[in-house]
Amino acid sequence: MSRFILSLDQGTTSSRAILFDHDGKLVASDQNEFPQHFRQPGWVEHDAVEIWDSQLRAARGVLATADVSAGDIAAIGITNQRETTVVWDRATGRPIHPAIVWQSRQTAAICDELRARGLEAEVRRRTGLVIDAYFSATKIRFILDAVPGAQARAERGELAFGTIDSWLLWQLTRGGVHATEYSNASRTLIFNIHERSWDERLLGELRIPRALLPEVRDTSGVFGVADAEWLGAEIPIAGMAGDQQSALFGQGCTEPGRAKNTYGTGCFLLSNTGHDAPESQTGLVTTIGWGIDGDFVYALEGSIFVAGSAVQWLRDGIGLIEHAKDTEALARSVDDTGGVYLVPAFVGLGAPYWDERARGLLIGLTRGTSRAHIVRATLEAIAYQTRDVVECVRRDSGIELATLRVDGGAAENDFLMQFQADVLGVPIERPAVLEATAFGAALLAGLGIGFWGDRSEIVAADAGLRLFEPQMSADRRESLYAGWGRAVERSREWSDG
Numbered sequence: 001m002s003r004f005i006l007s008l009d010q011g012t013t014s015s016r017a018i019l020f021d022h023d024g025k026l027v028a029s030d031q032n033e034f035p036q037h038f039r040q041p042g043w044v045e046h047d048a049v050e051i052w053d054s055q056l057r058a059a060r061g062v063l064a065t066a067d068v069s070a071g072d073i074a075a076i077g078i079t080n081q082r083e084t085t086v087v088w089d090r091a092t093g094r095p096i097h098p099a100i101v102w103q104s105r106q107t108a109a110i111c112d113e114l115r116a117r118g119l120e121a122e123v124r125r126r127t128g129l130v131i132d133a134y135f136s137a138t139k140i141r142f143i144l145d146a147v148p149g150a151q152a153r154a155e156r157g158e159l160a161f162g163t164i165d166s167w168l169l170w171q172l173t174r175g176g177v178h179a180t181e182y183s184n185a186s187r188t189l190i191f192n193i194h195e196r197s198w199d200e201r202l203l204g205e206l207r208i209p210r211a212l213l214p215e216v217r218d219t220s221g222v223f224g225v226a227d228a229e230w231l232g233a234e235i236p237i238a239g240m241a242g243d244q245q246s247a248l249f250g251q252g253c254t255e256p257g258r259a260k261n262t263y264g265t266g267c268f269l270l271s272n273t274g275h276d277a278p279e280s281q282t283g284l285v286t287t288i289g290w291g292i293d294g295d296f297v298y299a300l301e302g303s304i305f306v307a308g309s310a311v312q313w314l315r316d317g318i319g320l321i322e323h324a325k326d327t328e329a330l331a332r333s334v335d336d337t338g339g340v341y342l343v344p345a346f347v348g349l350g351a352p353y354w355d356e357r358a359r360g361l362l363i364g365l366t367r368g369t370s371r372a373h374i375v376r377a378t379l380e381a382i383a384y385q386t387r388d389v390v391e392c393v394r395r396d397s398g399i400e401l402a403t404l405r406v407d408g409g410a411a412e413n414d415f416l417m418q419f420q421a422d423v424l425g426v427p428i429e430r431p432a433v434l435e436a437t438a439f440g441a442a443l444l445a446g447l448g449i450g451f452w453g454d455r456s457e458i459v460a461a462d463a464g465l466r467l468f469e470p471q472m473s474a475d476r477r478e479s480l481y482a483g484w485g486r487a488v489e490r491s492r493e494w495s496d497g
């Protein structure tokens with residue numbers, strides 16, 4: 001009887017492998033960083049072969065660490081950095097171009113052209129997304145243009161496109177399976193989230209040949225079998241999902257109205273909207289959470305570009321702190337920020353403002369402003385940005401959050417979590433294990449292969465959940481939040497570039 005599920009968590013800066021047991025407990029993990037390539041300013045690329053190598057080493061590493069053999073693994077689940085685009089040669093399995101990473105702005109000109117053709121409303125209606133270099137389709141176009149002969153080869157069916165889930169699946173199955181699933185497909189800008197199929201009109205607009213595309217399958221269920229060469233025995237791959245959707249699932253936000261926020265470098269808030277796919281009027285995107293057995297769950301998503309990285313800036317940029325965790329005691333050492341706000345628009349503002357020209361701003365300084373005030377204002381800014389997105393969810397879907405589930409590195413900060421509860425007026429639920437992303441993929445795989453019959457069997461899932469109840473008065477909450485709104489206005493449309 002196999003005892004574990006192996007979760008492969010392929011992130012933007014590292015590839016991780018985590019073993020979960022039948023109780024849902026994290027048994028062991030391993031992690032390898034891999035290089036980021038910046039050939040030109042604003043470009044971010046990965047070598048897909050380095051991704052695969054680092055992922056395979058992590059998988060082998062975690063089995064060695066835990067002294068577990070492949071025969072003890074019931075299934076593999078994959079979760080991945082989303083949107084990042086790989087095009088490879090079907091015959092050799094070699095990428096024909098560096099993988100273009102979600103963060104990369106190298107396709108901004110292609111996006112301008114699509115907008116100039118008046119496609120914005122059509123793209124939103126079909127895909128739930130906005131025309132932005134963030135999503136995969138313009139990255140595919142870029143690669144087919146950049147590599148001589150690629151367009152013709154793609155049309156002849158000699159090339160394959162995949163997001164990182166498809167790429168890893170192809171590698172694990174030694175080219176046996178070219179597939180993706182609904183959550184990843186819904187981030188490509190060529191997938192119709194209502195018809196749940198590749199969108200012919202958008203494929204035509206972008207001249208992306210159908211023969212390039214993976215088959216789109218259920219999020220949970222057997223995709224194929226990892227070759228015995230990789231880990232020592234054949235193992236089924238039984239679940240895949242994009243990282244944020246995986247976290248939503250891992251956090252147990254499977255009912256409409258349930259939401260999670262991941263506090264990492266940036267923040268990603270996803271709110272389950274059930275079978276409805278509301279079109280955002282406020283700057284969120286609509287995405288597929290997962291599709292299982294003909295049941296499709298949608299989510300509204302708000303992406304905040306700078307959250308934990310503002311704390312890194314305090315540490316590495318201006319040297320106000322030595323360690324990220326120092327922020328908690330410093331923030332608590334003062335009663336408030338003394339009227340100081342930090343708007344961390346270091347790379348412009350994401351949801352709901354989408355202002356590329358906004359820049360960071362520190363305002364409300366007086367002769368009495370101290371280091372502690374600035375540190376506190378930095379943490380508070382993370383919470384205010386989250387509230388901005390929650391307000392949009394409310395307007396787009398009519399959903400009033402009853403609670404917000406949290407995960408990610410900065411969710412360890414108790415001050416931040418309490419302030420978040422206060423500024424939202426909504427209780428925060430923090431699980432003991434903040435590895436929701438990897439856990440979600442394990443869950444999808446374990447359910448997909450019958451390792452678990454249903455979620456209630458997983459005793460460790462909600463163990464040690466900590467609740468942060470709002471304590472602030474409504475008056476104070478609204479007056480602080482109004483101040484944030486005024487500060488944001490002053491940060492906008494600042495840069496000329």
Ligand code: ADP
Pocket residue numbers: 263264265266307308309310311312324325326327328408409410411412413
């Ligand atoms: P990612 O997966 O995006 O790399 P993580 O989930 O690992 O991010 O979280 C790391 C981020 O959280 C970093 O930006 C770091 O500055 C921030 N962070 C980590 N611990 C704390 C803390 N105790 N308080 C505030 N921020 C923190």
